[in-house]
Structure formats: structure tokens, C-alpha cells
Amino acid sequence: MANTPDTILKLCDEQMTKSMEHLKKELKSVRTGRASPSLIEFIKVEYYGSTQDLKNLAAISVPEPTQLLVKPFDVGAIGDIKKAVEASGLGLNPISDGKQVRINVPAPTGDRRKQLVAHCKKVAEEAKVTLRNARRDANKLADGLKGSGIPEDELETLKTEIQDLLKKRETEADTITTAKQKEVETL
Numbered sequence: 001m002a003n004t005p006d007t008i009l010k011l012c013d014e015q016m017t018k019s020m021e022h023l024k025k026e027l028k029s030v031r032t033g034r035a036s037p038s039l040i041e042f043i044k045v046e047y048y049g050s051t052q053d054l055k056n057l058a059a060i061s062v063p064e065p066t067q068l069l070v071k072p073f074d075v076g077a078i079g080d081i082k083k084a085v086e087a088s089g090l091g092l093n094p095i096s097d098g099k100q101v102r103i104n105v106p107a108p109t110g111d112r113r114k115q116l117v118a119h120c121k122k123v124a125e126e127a128k129v130t131l132r133n134a135r136r137d138a139n140k141l142a143d144g145l146k147g148s149g150i151p152e153d154e155l156e157t158l159k160t161e162i163q164d165l166l167k168k169r170e171t172e173a174d175t176i177t178t179a180k181q182k183e184v185e186t187l
Contacts (some may be wrong), residue, residue, distance in 0.1 A: 003141050005150065012138035015129050016169045023127035023173055027180045028117055030123075033067045035105040037061070040092070045084040047077055051112055054081060058101075070094075070101040108184075114167040116184045124177035128170055135166045 028038040041055035055059070058072040058081060068087075072078055078096050085094040085103060091112070094101045108116060142158050 003145060005142070005145070005154060008138050008141045008145075009158060009161055009165070011141075012134050013165060013183075014136070015134035016165060019127050019130040020169060020172060020176075021122060021132065023080075024176060026123045026127075027120060027176060030120055030180060031183065032116075032183050032186075035062045035064070035066055035103075037068065039090065039105070040068060040070070040085060040088070042102070043084050043088045043090075045077070045080050047080050054084065057081065066105050066107075068103040068105060070103065072100070075099060109135065113182050113184055117181050120177050120181050126171050131166055131169050131173070135162055138162045 025042070028036075029040075029042055037055075037060040041053065041060055043054045044051045045054050045057055047057060054070070057074070057077050058070045061069045061071070063069050067095055070081060072081055077096070077100075078101060079105065079163050081101055082094045085101070091108075092102045092103050096102075139159060139162060142155055142162070145155060146152075
């Protein structure tokens with residue numbers, strides 16, 4: 001398919017959308033004082049020689065506001081699930097009763113909250129870098145159209161639209177990140 005201003009803009013928008021979806025997924029897994037299945041559902045578990053997301057191996061529920069309950073589809077996976085949660089770096093202590101795993105989610109300390117806010121900022125900055133890379137790639141494709149019969153003013157309009165798209169996505173990233181930071185800071 002030949003590059004046209006419309007296909008370049010569409011490609012840029014798709015790349016930026018993927019970046020935003022990744023940002024949302026990363027921020028979902030940042031721990032707040034409340035228990036939420038999204039906190040652990042993407043923990044990688046070594047299971048029979050392959051790596052799986054925890055959500056593919058077990059049902060995750062919230063029986064109490066500060067507790068998660070993990071019920072594996074295969075009871076044989078309990079040890080692997082417990083090991084993966086302990087190794088996740090989330091500071092959680094899973095307790096197994098042989099059939100399921102309970103995870104108490106304590107409220108983070110003040111220092112831990114500061115670390116989590118800093119992590120949110122880092123993840124947001126990484127997303128912005130990805131957005132800017134999408135803009136750079138789209139601008140290179142636009143520059144490649146010079147001399148192909150497309151009017152110069154149309155190419156300038158394309159570059160302006162790409163820049164506007166970047167500004168919109170960066171603002172969206174800031175809004176999402178600020179909301180998550182407030183959630184982390186709130187007891």
C-alpha cells in the first residue's frame with residue numbers, strides 16, 4: 001500500500017493508541033491502598049515450562065477491600081502462583097491454604113507512596129517518548145512524499161495534524177497519570 005497523507009496519519013494514530021493502551025495497563029498494576037485484581041492479573045507465572053499471566057491460570061476476586069483471593073483453575077499451580085507473587089516486587093505476601101491463595105494488600109507507607117508516584121511519572125515519560133517516536137516516524141514518512149506529486153501545503157498540513165495528535169495524546173497521558181498519582185497518595 002502506497003503512503004498517502006491519510007495512511008501516514010492513520011498509522012501514526014494507531015501507534016499512539018497502542019502506546020496509550022500500554023500506559024493504562026502499566027498504571028493499572030501500580031498498587032494503591034485498595035485491593036484490585038488488576039494489581040496482580042499480569043504477574044508472570046512459570047507454569048509447566050511456559051510463562052503465563054496470572055489471570056489465565058486463576059480466578060482473582062476481592063472478598064474484602066484489603067484482600068485478594070486467587071483460586072487457581074489447576075490446584076497444582078498454587079506453588080508457582082505463590083512464588084510469582086512473592087517475586088513480583090509488589091511487596092505482597094501470599095498465603096496458601098492448599099486450594100487457594102489469599103493476599104493481604106496493606107496500605108503503602110509514605111515512602112512507598114512516593115516511590116509509586118515516581119514510578120507513575122517514569123511510566124508516563126516512557127509513554128511520551130514512544131508517542132514522540134511515532135511522531136518522528138510519521139514525519140519521516142511525510143518527508144518521503146516530497147516530490148511525489150502531493151502539494152507542499154498538504155504535506156505541511158499533515159505535519160501539523162501529526163503534531164496536534166501528539167499534543168492530544170500527551171495531554172491524555174498527563175491526565176491519566178495525574179489521576180493515578182492522586183489515587184496512590186490518597187489513603
